[in-house]
Amino acid sequence: MKVKNCLIFGGSGQIGRFLIRKLTKNNYKVTVVTRNIHQNSYKIKTQANAGYIEIVESSIFNEKKIRKLFENADVCINLIGILFEKRKGNTFRNIHSIFPSLLSKLCKEYSLKHFIHLSALGINNALDSSYATSKLEGEINILKNFPLTTILRPSVVYSVDDNFTTNFMTLLNILPIFPLYYSGRTKFMPIHCSDLTDVIYHVVSKNINSKIIECVGPETISFKQILEILCKLIEKKRILLPFPLVLAKISAFFLGQFPKPLLTQDQLRLLKYDNVTSGKYKTNFEIGSPSTRIFEKEVKKYCYMWKEGGQFSTEKYDTKKNNEL
Numbered sequence: 001m002k003v004k005n006c007l008i009f010g011g012s013g014q015i016g017r018f019l020i021r022k023l024t025k026n027n028y029k030v031t032v033v034t035r036n037i038h039q040n041s042y043k044i045k046t047q048a049n050a051g052y053i054e055i056v057e058s059s060i061f062n063e064k065k066i067r068k069l070f071e072n073a074d075v076c077i078n079l080i081g082i083l084f085e086k087r088k089g090n091t092f093r094n095i096h097s098i099f100p101s102l103l104s105k106l107c108k109e110y111s112l113k114h115f116i117h118l119s120a121l122g123i124n125n126a127l128d129s130s131y132a133t134s135k136l137e138g139e140i141n142i143l144k145n146f147p148l149t150t151i152l153r154p155s156v157v158y159s160v161d162d163n164f165t166t167n168f169m170t171l172l173n174i175l176p177i178f179p180l181y182y183s184g185r186t187k188f189m190p191i192h193c194s195d196l197t198d199v200i201y202h203v204v205s206k207n208i209n210s211k212i213i214e215c216v217g218p219e220t221i222s223f224k225q226i227l228e229i230l231c232k233l234i235e236k237k238r239i240l241l242p243f244p245l246v247l248a249k250i251s252a253f254f255l256g257q258f259p260k261p262l263l264t265q266d267q268l269r270l271l272k273y274d275n276v277t278s279g280k281y282k283t284n285f286e287i288g289s290p291s292t293r294i295f296e297k298e299v300k301k302y303c304y305m306w307k308e309g310g311q312f313s314t315e316k317y318d319t320k321k322n323n324e325l
Contacts, residue, residue, distance in 0.1 A: 005029045009081030014161040017047050018197040024052040033058055060099055077116045078103055084264045085149055100138040104145035115149045122275040129269045133287055144262040150203050152214040155275050159193035160302040169230050169306040179243040184224025187274040189216035192298050195291035202289040214282045218293045229296050233303040278282035
């Protein structure tokens with residue numbers, strides 16, 4: 001049987017690293033495109049044995065260089081996405097619409113067997129968000145250019161390397177009062193990174209072309225419940241205070257000024273909408289790749305980094321027993 005060659009964009013991120021390990025473990029060859037090989041190659045090389053992985057440095061908009069990579073590819077997987085806009089062309093439209101459209105055209109031109117594109121859950125309703133509209137535009141262009149595409153829409157993805165639980169635990173560790181936007185009612189179905197990569201592998205190995213698949217975890221949890229779970233895990237008592245919308249917008253404006261924003265005004269708009277299954281598309285459960293990891297149990301495995309005493313914080317010192325020794 002011919003070994004499939006997977007071309008991956010966004011392989012140095014949390015999802016990419018999990019996916020590379022999964023694919024190469026199952027004898028897929030992987031080519032990973034990165035914009036900075038000196039900064040990211042050590043993260044990527046350690047994910048697979050030599051011979052199964054190739055790293056190519058290129059700007060994602062260098063069409064001439066990218067085009068050559070499609071000559072030997074069977075499957076293209078796009079994991080690239082941004083949560084906030086930066087300078088130098090890193091806009092939502094460039095990253096979420098124009099770039100995926102280019103990939104889908106190259107997939108068609110070189111007759112690839114499959115194109116898998118990572119989008120986001122809940123974007124149909126959030127039409128006042130630039131992030132959501134750019135994702136939707138990208139999906140429309142992709143399906144128009146290359147019908148043999150599977151678009152995955154995950155809810156919040158979490159793991160030890162995420163920008164979700166880790167940021168919140170950092171903030172909860174230092175802030176005595178934490179703002180609850182929209183009273184913390186927004187619902188999520190968080191999916192662990194490993195479960196999501198299992199879904200991607202299932203789609204690749206079974207050659208599933210379901211157009212759009214919503215990828216979710218086994219639980220529905222509100223924003224307030226997520227914060228309560230994180231506070232419990234890091235053993236911090238915090239006041240979770242509902243913020244009026246006016247104050248929420250002001251805080252989002254200031255938090256968005258950081259080089260790596262903690263919250264932007266566009267993200268605040270996204271928080272109005274539930275991040276759960278729509279009922280319009282198949283889910284990962286329906287295609288035969290159910291997610292099993294429970295949010296609290298998984299975060300508990302790495303939350304010690306935000307607790308006093310670190311990994312030894314849960315150990316109890318039995319003075320009576322030690323005095324008898």
